Amino acid sequence: MITLTPKKEFRFPVIAECINPDIFHDKTTKEIEELKIWEGNKQKMLGELFKVEENRTENPQEREAITINGNLNKVRRIGAGMKSGEIIIHGDVGMHLGEEMKGGKITVHGNVGSWAGSMMKSGTIEIHGNVSDYLGAPYRGSIEGMRGGKIVVYGNVGNEAGAYMKNGLIKIYGNAGQFLGLRMRDGTIFVEKDSGGRAGACMKGGKIVVGGFLESVLPTFTIDSIKEKVKIEEGETIAGPFYLFIGDLVENGEGKLYLSKEKNPHLNHYERLL
Amino acid sequence: MTVVKAVTCPVCGSLCDDIELTVEDGRIVKVKNGCALCESKFLGYNSEHRLLKPLIRKKEELVKVSWKEAVGRAAEILAEANYPILYGWSSTSCEAISLGLELAEEVGGVIDNTSVVCHGPSILSIQEVGIPSCTLGQIRHRADLVVYWGSNPWSAHPRHIERYTAFSEGRFERSAWKGYLNKIKASIVRKKIESAIRRVFFKGKPSAPSNIRNEPPSTLQKEGRKLIIIDVRKTRSAEIADYFIQVEPNKDYELLQAFRALIRDQEIDVDTVAGVPVEYLEEVADLMIRCDFGVLFFGLGLTMSSGKLRNIDAALSLVRDLNMWTKFVIMPMRGHFNVTGANTVFTWQTGYPYAVDFSLGYPQYNPGETSVVDVLLRKESDAALIIASDPVANFPKAAAEHLVKNLLIVIDPHMNATAQLADVVLPSSFVGIEAGGTAYRMDHVPLPLKKVVDPPRGILSDEEILRRILAEVRKIKKRRAEES
Numbered sequence: 001m002i003t004l005t006p007k008k009e010f011r012f013p014v015i016a017e018c019i020n021p022d023i024f025h026d027k028t029t030k031e032i033e034e035l036k037i038w039e040g041n042k043q044k045m046l047g048e049l050f051k052v053e054e055n056r057t058e059n060p061q062e063r064e065a066i067t068i069n070g071n072l073n074k075v076r077r078i079g080a081g082m083k084s085g086e087i088i089i090h091g092d093v094g095m096h097l098g099e100e101m102k103g104g105k106i107t108v109h110g111n112v113g114s115w116a117g118s119m120m121k122s123g124t125i126e127i128h129g130n131v132s133d134y135l136g137a138p139y140r141g142s143i144e145g146m147r148g149g150k151i152v153v154y155g156n157v158g159n160e161a162g163a164y165m166k167n168g169l170i171k172i173y174g175n176a177g178q179f180l181g182l183r184m185r186d187g188t189i190f191v192e193k194d195s196g197g198r199a200g201a202c203m204k205g206g207k208i209v210v211g212g213f214l215e216s217v218l219p220t221f222t223i224d225s226i227k228e229k230v231k232i233e234e235g236e237t238i239a240g241p242f243y244l245f246i247g248d249l250v251e252n253g254e255g256k257l258y259l260s261k262e263k264n265p266h267l268n269h270y271e272r273l274l
Numbered sequence: 275m276t277v278v279k280a281v282t283c284p285v286c287g288s289l290c291d292d293i294e295l296t297v298e299d300g301r302i303v304k305v306k307n308g309c310a311l312c313e314s315k316f317l318g319y320n321s322e323h324r325l326l327k328p329l330i331r332k333k334e335e336l337v338k339v340s341w342k343e344a345v346g347r348a349a350e351i352l353a354e355a356n357y358p359i360l361y362g363w364s365s366t367s368c369e370a371i372s373l374g375l376e377l378a379e380e381v382g383g384v385i386d387n388t389s390v391v392c393h394g395p396s397i398l399s400i401q402e403v404g405i406p407s408c409t410l411g412q413i414r415h416r417a418d419l420v421v422y423w424g425s426n427p428w429s430a431h432p433r434h435i436e437r438y439t440a441f442s443e444g445r446f447e448r449s450a451w452k453g454y455l456n457k458i459k460a461s462i463v464r465k466k467i468e469s470a471i472r473r474v475f476f477k478g479k480p481s482a483p484s485n486i487r488n489e490p491p492s493t494l495q496k497e498g499r500k501l502i503i504i505d506v507r508k509t510r511s512a513e514i515a516d517y518f519i520q521v522e523p524n525k526d527y528e529l530l531q532a533f534r535a536l537i538r539d540q541e542i543d544v545d546t547v548a549g550v551p552v553e554y555l556e557e558v559a560d561l562m563i564r565c566d567f568g569v570l571f572f573g574l575g576l577t578m579s580s581g582k583l584r585n586i587d588a589a590l591s592l593v594r595d596l597n598m599w600t601k602f603v604i605m606p607m608r609g610h611f612n613v614t615g616a617n618t619v620f621t622w623q624t625g626y627p628y629a630v631d632f633s634l635g636y637p638q639y640n641p642g643e644t645s646v647v648d649v650l651l652r653k654e655s656d657a658a659l660i661i662a663s664d665p666v667a668n669f670p671k672a673a674a675e676h677l678v679k680n681l682l683i684v685i686d687p688h689m690n691a692t693a694q695l696a697d698v699v700l701p702s703s704f705v706g707i708e709a710g711g712t713a714y715r716m717d718h719v720p721l722p723l724k725k726v727v728d729p730p731r732g733i734l735s736d737e738e739i740l741r742r743i744l745a746e747v748r749k750i751k752k753r754r755a756e757e758s
Contacts, residue, residue, distance in 0.1 A: 012357045013654055015634065040356035040656075041382030041633040074654070076643075095643055114642060133642070140640055141401040179584055198527060201584065202591075219528055219547045220535045250534040250591070273543060 001057055002032065003067045004050040010074040012040030013094070014049065017077045021064050021085025021104060029054045068093075073113065079106050082123070095132075098125050101149065114158070115139070120168070122149045133158035133177065136170055146170075146187065159196065162189045165206060169233055181208045184255065190232050194263075202248050203255030209238065213263050221247035221257060223270040230258050243267055275303075281724050283312045284365070284706030287608030287716035288431045288438070300727050302707075309432035316707065323689045325701035326730055336699065341732075345739070348659070348698045349746030351681045353754075355657035357633060358383035359680075361646045362663030364610035367711025367723060370736040371612075371619040374661065377744045379632045380751070384655070386646040387616035388609075388663060389628040392574055394641055395583035396606045397617065397627050403590040408603045409717045410437075415444035419565035423504045423589065424526065424575020425607045428511040434607070435511070439569070440501040450499040454514050490517050490557045500565075502558065504529070505575060519558070522549040524580035530588035533559055537595050568602040577606075608716040611706070615714035650676045661685040661736060662705075666692040685739055702736045703729035711737070 002024055015038040024032055033047025046052065050068075064085040072078070073092040080099040087106045095113035098106045101120040107128075114132040117125045118139060135157050136146040145164030156174035165184040172189070178196035181189045184206045194212035201218060209230050224244045231237050242258040259267065281293040295316060296304035305313045328344035329336040352358055360378050363371050364387050371387075378385035389397060413420075420439045427434040435441050441451040494500060494517055503515040504526075512518040521529050525548030532547040536559040542552050562568055570593055576585045589604060596602035608614050617627040624630045626639035629646070642648055646665075649655050650673035658680040666674045667690065677692075684696040693699045703709045708729035714720050729735075734742075 011654065012656070013633070038634055041635075042356060074652075140398060143402070178581070182584070198581065198584070201527070201531070202587075216528075219532045219542050219544050220540070222541070222543055248531075249540040250531055250538065250595075252538075270543065 001055045001065050001067065002029075003053045003055065003069065005053075005068070006050055006070040006072065006075075008049075009071065010039070010049070012074065014039050014075045015077055016046075016075050017080050018046060019066065019068070019075075019078045019087070020080065020082045021066055021087065022081075022083050024066060025064065025085070073111075076113070079104075082106075092129070098123070101125070111155070117146065117149070117151045119144055119146065120149045120151070121147045124149060125151045127151075127153045127155065130155035130174070131157045131161075133160055134163065135161040136165060136168070137161070137163035137182075143183070145184065162187070165189070171232070175212070176210075180210075181206065181255075183251075184208075188232060190238070200245075200247060200255055200257045202251050202253070203257075204248075204251050204253040205255050207256045207258070209242070209258040211238065211260050211263070214259050217245055217257070217259070217267065217270075218248065220249040221245040222249065223273055224256075225274065226261060226271075227258065243270065278724065278726050281726060282706060282713065282721045283308060283315075284611045284704070284713065284723060285311045285315050286431050286611060287614060288434050289611055289713060289715040289721055290433050290437060291721050295726055297727060302727060311432060319687075319704050319707055321688070324687060324730070325689055325693070325699060326733065328701060329696075329699040331697045336694075336696075341734070341742075344698055344700055345742045345746055348683045348700065349743050349750055351657050351683060351698065352377070352381045352383070352659060352743070353747050353750040355381065355383070355655075355681070357649075357655050358657040358659065359646050359649060359655045360385040360659045360661075361665060362388065362661040362685075363616045364388040364613035365662040365705070366612065366736045367705045367709070367713065368612065368615045368619050368720075369711050370661070370705070370740055371616055372623065373737060373740040373744060375620065375623045375630075377659075377740060377747065378630070379637075380744065380747050382633050382635065383657075383659075384629070384631045384633065384644055384646060384649055385620075386629050386644075387620065388613055389617060390641065390645045390647055391668065392609050392613070393577055393606045394628060394645070395577045396572075396586045398583040398641060399586035399590055403587055403594065405590060406593055406597060406603055407605050407717070409719055410605075410715065413567075413569050413603070413605075414438050414442045416446050416567040417444075417569045418447055418498065419500050419502070419561065419568040421502045421504065421562075421568070421570045422511060422515075422607075423570060423572045424506075424577075424579070425571055425573025426505070426509040426511045427571070427607065428509065428514065430573070430609070431607060434571075435501075435514075439571075440499050447499050450501065450516075453498075457514075489551075489554055490561075494557070494561060500561070502561075517558070519550055519554070525549065526576055526579060526585050527581040527588055529555075530585065530592055533562075534588065534592050534595055537563060537592070537599070562596055562602070563599045565600055565602075568596065568600065570602070570604045571607050572604070573607040574609075605717060612713040614716055614718055615712065615720070618714050618718065647673050650674075655680055657681040657683075659683045659685070660692050660696075661740075662702075664690040664692050666690075666695060685736060687733075700739050701733055702739055703733050705736060708733075709735040709737070 018035040035046040067088045069090045076094045077096040083102045084104045089108045092110040097116040099118045101123045103123045105124045107126045111129040112131045115134045117136045147166045148168045150169045152171045159177035160179045163182040165187045167187045170189045172191045175193045176191045176195045180199040183202045186206045188207045190209045192211045195210045197215045224246045241261040245257040278295045282291040294306035327338040330339045443449045501515045503512040504519045506523045529548040593604040621627045624637040629641045629644045631638040631644035678695045682696040683698045684693040685700045706723035710725040711723045
């Protein structure tokens with residue numbers, strides 16, 4: 001098991017694509033220390049910015065794991081493109097965590113910057129803190145959103161979580177910002193608490209479940225029915241009742257938006273249309 | 275006394291190129307054809323705040339120094355920085371911007387233009403959805419339905435309506451100016467009668483303004499040019515419009531999506547959207563479908579209200595949908611005279627229109643990450659070059675606070691708020707008055723900027739200053755490479 005500790009409080013952005021179990025695999029501590037990393041506009045070695053320690057264990061799963069302790073909120077692209085192994089972070093972490101991840105697991109005990117799990121294909125990200133905007137969303141201009149895997153957030157998330165999502169699951173146990181599941185095509189997003197406005201804007205398919213309050217439903221959604229319960233994933237069902245809206249009409253979409261009936265009394269005027 | 279004709283006005287994105295200036299003893303004394311903004315720039319640019327000497331901060335105070343010393347210090351700051359920012363660019367010439375990009379690449383910095391605080395969201399959406407657009411000349415001659423959304427051209431782009439849209443005399447569409455004059459006369463008479471009645475019968479107390487959420491007037495069905503304004507408040511532009519839709523603040527997205535649904539013949543479950551009854555929207559949607567050539571101009575009311583880039587996303591999609599029925603185009607109302615040029619030159623040289631980060635040696639683009647305001651809010655930069663802009667006066671307070679902690683270089687003709695807090699101040703000439711160049715109009719048409727008068731003695735153009743800094747930076751880097 002490799003443990004990394006920042007040697008100082010970073011002031012400039014640090015681009016650390018090399019912190020990835022696939023790259024660390026089969027490397028000695030010295031080789032890891034010599035990996036290239038960027039701080040601001042200067043190229044450095046990983047060993048100049050982080051203290052690298054190796055704890056020998058026989059458990060093969062633990063041997064592949066990377067633990068990072070400390071404030072990493074300027075450190076970007078940790079675990080980008082990782083295929084296997086595990087990263088455990090104790091502290092805040094910067095943007096593009098686990099971007100285009102294809103497997104493995106990242107656990108963060110702290111807050112995470114924007115574009116976490118951006119365009120991920122498989123694997124798991126677990127965040128015990130808050131996340132900024134664009135969780136699981138693609139980079140600017142792209143329409144290739146999350147295609148698989150699972151993201152679980154125990155805190156709040158910012159705007160446009162799950163934008164352009166094509167598959168996979170995002171579970172948020174806190175609140176979500178605006179434009180949740182923007183232009184999503186498939187997959188599931190579950191928010192236990194409240195969501196900002198415009199949830200499901202331009203969605204074509206997939207499922208959004210909001211257990212809390214949603215200020216208003218877009219005028220381009222139409223009410224379908226009231227459901228007693230809704231399935232989140234294999235073996236997990238949430239009890240309702242829920243209003244089920246279908247949309248977004250402007251995209252001829254068939255996305256499903258489930259909103260808690262109990263928490264959204266301001267939507268009861270839709271019931272006359274049922 | 276000489277008269278210089280066909281001068282391009284370096285104020286707003288309309289870039290009127292029919293200005294006539296009278297020059298006497300090297301001073302502009304008369305402006306013809308210009309609006310109030312144009313006139314005040316051409317007549318009042320040479321104010322008492324004009325900088326005439328390069329300045330460097332020594333012991334907490336700005337002192338006058340030679341050009342060589344000031345340029346040397348600026349180059350040293352940039353060459354030594356770990357994460358410098360280079361910001362401004364929208365009020366200078368394309369030639370200067372091009373040099374700025376070269377400098378940014380040389381020093382490994384983040385270069386950004388003022389789009390980041392105005393039409394940046396528009397650009398993000400254009401990259402996702404695409405933009406059906408055209409030149410202003412086409413609109414002048416053909417547009418029979420003009421919609422301004424979240425924009426007040428009568429005050430911000432004063433000659434836009436007169437030169438390019440509703441009040442311009444096109445080849446195929448007549449000007450709506452006469453109708454407007456009649457309307458104004460009628461409204462003045464009505465106001466006089468109302469106030470007389472008030473004075474005689476009610477003694478004082480002005481009545482509350484009449485409800486402006488009125489239904490579409492029957493005149494909307496008339497032949498000829500029509501002007502619709504959609505905004506959160508009744509602006510000067512709204513007063514001259516054929517129809518004004520007052521949208522609830524921060525509900526533009528809902529209204530745009532409702533229009534999209536109506537145009538697709540979809541039923542809407544609710545009765546009002548953003549405070550406007552759906553039946554009124556149906557009439558306007560019908561008008562949009564039936565026009566021959568429609569145009570939607572949008573301003574910061576859309577880009578900077580809640581929803582930001584997604585508002586523009588919806589507006590672009592609306593126009594795309596309308597093209598299933600008729601010809602419809604859309605155009606952002608750009609503010610600074612060469613902000614379109616800044617986007618164009620940035621794209622041509624780096625591939626990206628704004629917020630370009632050269633710190634890894636190649637251009638990277640991700641607004642939110644590489645945009646200057648966000649870099650400042652995260653307190654990441656350590657040096658800054660500001661040109662033709664005043665971010666200390668305009669940026670969010672927290673961003674401005676970090677900016678002044680950086681080693682700060684300012685290139686500007688005036689002693690503005692940013693220059694007062696700078697470490698190096700380099701005085702420049704006014705582009706479009708004292709220096710020539712190229713600028714892009716809001717519809718991406720390049721126009722020449724003229725040099726009308728000479729700058730004060732010893733004042734250089736933005737282009738020349740940047741060229742000197744760049745040469746000096748290269749010298750420093752070469753020296754350093756030799757040493758190591």
